[in-house]
Amino acid sequence: xxxxxxxxxxxxxxxxxxxxxxxxxxxxxxxxxxxxxxxxxxxxxxxxxxxxxxxxxxxxxxxxxxxxxxxxxxxxxxxxxxxxxxxxxxxxxxxxxxxxxxxxxxxxxxxxxxxxxxxxxxxxxxxxxxxxxxxxxxxxxxxxxxxxxxxxxxxxxxxxxxxxxxxxxxxxxxxxxxxxxxxxxxxxxxxxxxxxxxxxxxxxxxxxxxxxxxxxxxxxxxxxxxxxxxxxxxxxxxxxxxxxxxxxxxxxxxxxxxxxxxxxxxxxxxxxxxxxxxxxxxxxxxxxxxxxxxxxxxxxxxxxxxxxxxxxxxx
Ligand SMILES: NC(=O)c1ccc[n+]([C@@H]2O[C@H](COP(=O)([O-])OP(=O)(O)OC[C@H]3O[C@@H](n4cnc5c(N)ncnc54)[C@H](O)[C@@H]3O)[C@@H](O)[C@H]2O)c1
Numbered sequence: 351x352x353x354x355x356x357x358x359x360x361x362x363x364x365x366x367x368x369x370x371x372x373x374x375x376x377x378x379x380x381x382x383x384x385x386x387x388x389x390x391x392x393x394x395x396x397x398x399x400x401x402x403x404x405x406x407x408x409x410x411x412x413x414x415x416x417x418x419x420x421x422x423x424x425x426x427x428x429x430x431x432x433x434x435x436x437x438x439x440x441x442x443x444x445x446x447x448x449x450x451x452x453x454x455x456x457x458x459x460x461x462x463x464x465x466x467x468x469x470x471x472x473x474x475x476x477x478x479x480x481x482x483x484x485x486x487x488x489x490x491x492x493x494x495x496x497x498x499x500x501x502x503x504x505x506x507x508x509x510x511x512x513x514x515x516x517x518x519x520x521x522x523x524x525x526x527x528x529x530x531x532x533x534x535x536x537x538x539x540x541x542x543x544x545x546x547x548x549x550x551x552x553x554x555x556x557x558x559x560x561x562x563x564x565x566x567x568x569x570x571x572x573x574x575x576x577x578x579x580x581x582x583x584x585x586x587x588x589x590x591x592x593x594x595x596x597x598x599x600x601x602x603x604x605x606x607x608x609x610x611x612x613x614x615x616x617x618x619x620x621x622x623x624x625x626x627x628x629x630x631x632x633x634x635x636x637x638x639x640x641x642x643x644x645x646x647x648x649x650x651x652x653x654x655x656x657x658x659x660x661x662x663x664x665x
Contacts, residue, residue: 354461355381357419359404359451360426362386364539365466365520365569367394367528369423372570376578383417387426404447407454414458421577423464424451430470431622432532433493444496452507452515463515464577467501467589469562470494470534471519474628481630483591483637490628501588508587516576517589521596521633524653525566526661534625535561538602542657545606545613546665554620557600560631564594565648565656572644579642586637593633594646595653605654 354377361370361384373382374397384394385402404410404426413419426447433440448465455463472481473488489495497519507513522535526543530536537553538561544551564572572592576584603615638644648656 353381354420355418356383356421356423357414357417358382358384358423358425359402359447360386360424361394361399362389362391363425364525364528364530365523365566366423366425367392368525368566369425369570369573370394372574373423376574383413383419385413404450405443407450410450410454411457414454414460419458419460421462421464422451422455422460423573424448425466427466427496428493429531429533430468430491430493430625431534431536433496434491434621434625437492440492441496444493445499448500448503452503452511452513455513455515456507456511461514462577463513464573465500465504465515465517466573467497467517467519468494469519469521469629469633470625471497471501471589472630476630478631480632480634481591482634483586491625494628505588514581515587516584518572518576518592518638519589519633520569521562521564521593523566523569524563524657526657526664527566534622534629535563537599538563541599541602541606541615542661543665545610546658546662549610549612550614550616551603552616552618553599554618554622555599555626556619556623557615557617558598559623559626560596560598561626562593562596562630562633564592564646565653568594568646568648571647572638575644576638576642583642585641590638590641590644591633591635592638592644592646593635595649596632597650602650602654605650606658609654609658
C-alpha cells in the first residue's frame with residue numbers, strides 16, 4: 351500500500367477539526383499535516399500542525415514539496431452568511447484558494463484532491479424537492495456562485511490536467527464538537543447549545559423552513575468513503591449530491607423537547623431567511639449511492655439523541 355501524506359487546509363474549522371481526526375484514524379497521526387490560517391486550537395495541537403494561508407501559493411508549494419504531500423483536503427472557505435456581508439473576500443478566498451490547490455496538484459503530481467461544494471450551488475429556480483444531481487443551477491449568493499464555479503474548475507482540471515479531484519455538495523453540517531463558521535444552517539448547531547444552557551432559542555429562520563442537513567459523523571464518513579473509492583467509480587467530477595436528512599426549525603425543536611420538556615423556540619427571521627429560501631428543501635443523492643455506495647447512518651432522531659447524550663459533558 352502506498353504511504354500517503356495528507357495535507358488538510360482549513361483544518362481548524364467546523365468540518366476540518368473532525369475530518370482531521372477521521373484522517374488520523376485512517377492514515378495515522380504522523381501522516382496528516384493539519385494547517386489553518388490560525389490556531390491550533392484544542393485537539394489539533396496534539397499532532398503535526400502548521401500555519402498556512404492558502405492564498406500564499408509559494409508557501410503552499412514549499413510545504414507540499416518539503417513534506418512530499420500525496421493528498422490534499424482543501425476546506426478553507428468563506429461561508430454563505432459571512433460571504434454576503436463580505437462578497438469580495440468570499441470570492442477571493444473561495445476561488446483563488448481552490449485554483450492554487452489545483453495548480454499545486456498538477457505541479458507536484460499530487461495523487462488526490464478533495465474540495466467541498468455545497469447545496470448553495472443551487473438557486474431559486476432549482477427544483478426544491480429531492481433536487482437531482484443534474485439540474486438547473488442558478489446560485490444567488492456569492493458563496494453559491496463560488497461553489498458552482500469551483501465545481502466547474504474541478505471538472506476542468508480533471509479533464510484537462512488529469513487531477514484526481516473529488517467533491518461532495520454538503521448540505522448543512524451539524525456537529526457538537528466544533529462551532530459553525532458563518533453559514534445559513536448554523537442554527538441547527540446553536541439550538542443544541544442554547545437548549546442545554548438556556549432552555550430557549552431564538553431562531554433566525556422561519557419555523558417551516560426545510561433544509562437538507564447531515565450529521566458530522568456522516569459527513570466525515572462520506573468524505574473518506576469518496577476519497578478511498580477506486581478512481582473508476584468516481585463518475586462525477588464536478589461534485590456529488592449527498593444528504594442525511596431534511597427538517598425545519600419546528601421539527602428539530604420538537605425533537606429536542608422530547609429530552610428537555612421546558613425548551614422553547616421563538617422565531618426572528620433575518621437576512622439568512624432569503625438565502626435559505628433560495629436553496630433546496632431536500633436532496634436526491636441516488637447517484638452517490640449507486641457510484642460509490644453512499645448511505646447515511648443518522649436521521650433527525652438518531653442525531654438528536656447522540657448530541658444530547660454527549661454535549662453536556664463538553665459544556
Ligand atoms: N459547515 C457546513 O454546513 C458546510 C456546508 C456545505 C459546505 N461546506 C464547506 O466545507 C468546507 C469547510 O467548512 P467549515 O464549516 O468547516 O468552515 P469554517 O469556516 O468552520 O472553517 C474554515 C476554516 O478555514 C480557515 N481559513 C480561512 N481563511 C483561510 C486561508 N486564507 N488559508 C487557510 N485557511 C483559512 C478558517 O480559519 C477556518 O478554520 C468549506 O469549503 C465549506 O464551504 C460546509
